[in-house]
Amino acid sequence: MIQLSTKPFPLPRPMRQLEIAQTELHLWRISFEEGLSGVDQLHKQLSEAEQVRASKFFRENQAQQYVVFHAALRDILARYLDVEPAEIAYEAGEFGKPNIIRGQAGELRFNLTHSGELAVVAVSIGMEVGVDIERIRKVRSFASMLQRCLSDAERKDLCAYPEADRFHQFLRFWTHKEAYLKTIGVGLRAPLDRITLDLQAPESRRVVNHFDIFPQSPVVRLMELAPCEGFVGAVGSTHGDSPEIKTFGWVSGR
Numbered sequence: 550m551i552q553l554s555t556k557p558f559p560l561p562r563p564m565r566q567l568e569i570a571q572t573e574l575h576l577w578r579i580s581f582e583e584g585l586s587g588v589d590q591l592h593k594q595l596s597e598a599e600q601v602r603a604s605k606f607f608r609e610n611q612a613q614q615y616v617v618f619h620a621a622l623r624d625i626l627a628r629y630l631d632v633e634p635a636e637i638a639y640e641a642g643e644f645g646k647p648n649i650i651r652g653q654a655g656e657l658r659f660n661l662t663h664s665g666e667l668a669v670v671a672v673s674i675g676m677e678v679g680v681d682i683e684r685i686r687k688v689r690s691f692a693s694m695l696q697r698c699l700s701d702a703e704r705k706d707l708c709a710y711p712e713a714d715r716f717h718q719f720l721r722f723w724t725h726k727e728a729y730l731k732t733i734g735v736g737l738r739a740p741l742d743r744i745t746l747d748l749q750a751p752e753s754r755r756v757v758n759h760f761d762i763f764p765q766s767p768v769v770r771l772m773e774l775a776p777c778e779g780f781v782g783a784v785g786s787t788h789g790d791s792p793e794i795k796t797f798g799w800v801s802g803r
Contacts, residue, residue: 550773551784553578553669553796566631569657571675574792576784577625578776579799581666584617587801591620594634618668621799622661625670629657646734660731667776670799671784673792677767679731681724682774682782688716698723700745702757717781721748725771725783729756732785733766746771752791 553576569575584591592600599619606612623634626649630637639647649657656675661668664684671680688694695704703722710718725746730739745758755771767787772794774782786792 550775551576551794551796552775553777567628569629569672569674570793571656571673572788572790572793573673574676574678574784574786574788574794575672576680576774576794576796577621577670577672577799578796579618579621579663579668579670581614581617581668583799584621584801585613588613588616591801592616594620594623596635596638614663614666618661618663621668621801622659622670624801625672625799626657626659629672642734644735644738646731646736662727662731662782664780667780669774669776669782669784671786673786673788676792677732677734677787678785679728679733679769680774680782680784681727681731682776682780683720683724684780685717685720688719691716691719695719696742698726698741700742700758702745720781721773721783722746724781725755725773725785728783728785729769729771732769732787748773 592603595603595616603612603615606615620634623637626637627634638650640650642648658673658676658678660671660678660680662681664682667682669680669682671678695707699707699722707715707718725748726741726744727737730736743759746755747757748755752770752772753768756769759766769785770788770791771783771785774784776782
């Protein structure tokens with residue numbers, strides 16, 4: 550299990566470009582509290598479209614979280630690309646997964662996830678990545694969620710756990726499935742109950758069956774995350790061998 554760093558990443562002075570090898574997977578932990586005091590300045594780093602989206606949140610806290618997490622993402626990516634955060638431009642993949650526009654990013658790949666006041670960014674070079682975290686909590690309409698999101702084999706596995714542990718175990722399945730689908734770039738458009746995972750299997754063989762929903766999908770290595778106490782998570786990548794994991798804590802300000 551990957552433990553995420555809670556320590557801030559020490560920024561070099563003067564600022565220099567961050568490097569990442571093709572054999573590495575970088576994971577950045579972003580705390581909402583870390584960016585809250587500078588939220589007005591972070592807002593200026595967002596694109597016009599992102600600023601418009603932030604303005605549409607009904608609750609101020611949700612708008613501020615959006616600003617902090619998406620500005621932090623820009624700040625992190627800018628360190629690898631050696632550009633200003635506001636200069637980064639995104640384009641959507643076939644099923645909506647955001648990528649940095651061609652010509653600006655080279656082979657840099659990334660994915661962002663957030664839950665509550667915590668976010669995580671996965672970064673790789675030349676390998677697709679997907680990451681998901683969830684705060685451990687009771688799941689509404691739990692019985693119907695089990696039917697919609699888990700296969701028959703997974704529901705059988707879940708029932709082997711004490712009832713008090715089933716919300717936690719369900720969220721483990723959920724985060725692994727979402728990390729898998731984000732890695733292959735299709736998101737939650739897929740029927741989750743037709744994908745079967747074995748969370749006890751080796752990282753490269755946890756996707757037991759996807760019933761040929763994605764016949765051209767690459768082999769995805771699924772790794773469990775421990776973002777912090779009270780959260781579960783997973784990260785997927787198309788690294789053939791187990792990547793070297795490096796974890797960082799994001800600090801506001803460049």
